[in-house]
Amino acid sequence: MEHRKISRAVISRLPRYHRYLGDLLEEGVERISSNDLSKKMQVTASQIRQDLNNFGGFGQQGYGYNVKYLYTEIGKILGLDKTHNFIIIGAGNLGQALANYASFERSGFILKSLFDVNPRLEGMSIRGVQVRMMDELVDFLGNNDIEIAALTIPKSKAVEVADILVENGIKAIWNFAHTDLTLPKDVVVESVHLSDSLMQLSYNITQKKKLCKTK
Numbered sequence: 001m002e003h004r005k006i007s008r009a010v011i012s013r014l015p016r017y018h019r020y021l022g023d024l025l026e027e028g029v030e031r032i033s034s035n036d037l038s039k040k041m042q043v044t045a046s047q048i049r050q051d052l053n054n055f056g057g058f059g060q061q062g063y064g065y066n067v068k069y070l071y072t073e074i075g076k077i078l079g080l081d082k083t084h085n086f087i088i089i090g091a092g093n094l095g096q097a098l099a100n101y102a103s104f105e106r107s108g109f110i111l112k113s114l115f116d117v118n119p120r121l122e123g124m125s126i127r128g129v130q131v132r133m134m135d136e137l138v139d140f141l142g143n144n145d146i147e148i149a150a151l152t153i154p155k156s157k158a159v160e161v162a163d164i165l166v167e168n169g170i171k172a173i174w175n176f177a178h179t180d181l182t183l184p185k186d187v188v189v190e191s192v193h194l195s196d197s198l199m200q201l202s203y204n205i206t207q208k209k210k211l212c213k214t215k
């Protein structure tokens, strides 16, 4: 299938489509109309049609969408038809929480190791995955096919560690440290800031309260 250049806004909605379609598959639903999907996801049917048309559309007039096909195709677009080995740098609270989350594996993200500088964590394992010390990192990267590194370390260390990762072949960084990383163009960075989402929630609460007062 030929894909046009897709906007980031559309790409950002694909994981949600994938999640809903996965739920439908589990419920044994074989096909769904854009109207029914729209009700379920609370987005307009025209938005769904527009989004999916970016990929040549997957629906058929009068039939709707084949759930399994759509789920598989969106999975391919998101690169979920392949496995991705990853490591976590920083085995503190957040690093361990990520390592404990088994669902990543179900989506093909395979955690191969965690790394830290704290000698108290040496030899520890989380769901069978070993925590190694940072001085083993370069060798480990040389001997293992690692695609992604999650950064869950203090922001003061993030730039320095990201540079080491990139020098040693890492092409994708899942950055949780609250700092921007300026890296070569062939390296992709996805930054996650849970506090942004919390602030969005706070904004929505504030707006709701204002509305209630004016009523």
Ligand code: NAI
Pocket: 089, 090, 091, 092, 093, 094, 095, 115, 116, 117, 118, 134, 151, 152, 153, 154, 155, 157, 161, 175, 176, 177, 178, 192, 193, 194, 195
């Ligand atoms: P933590 O203090 O529990 O864990 C940090 C770990 O990094 C420690 O085990 C420490 O030994 C290790 N570390 C420090 N320097 C290192 C280095 N150079 N190389 C390898 N490991 C190193 O902290 P926590 O709560 O896990 O947070 C980690 C980072 O994630 C912080 O920067 C925090 O601000 C950030 N964070 C980001 C969130 C987000 O939504 N983006 C949410 C929560 C935390």
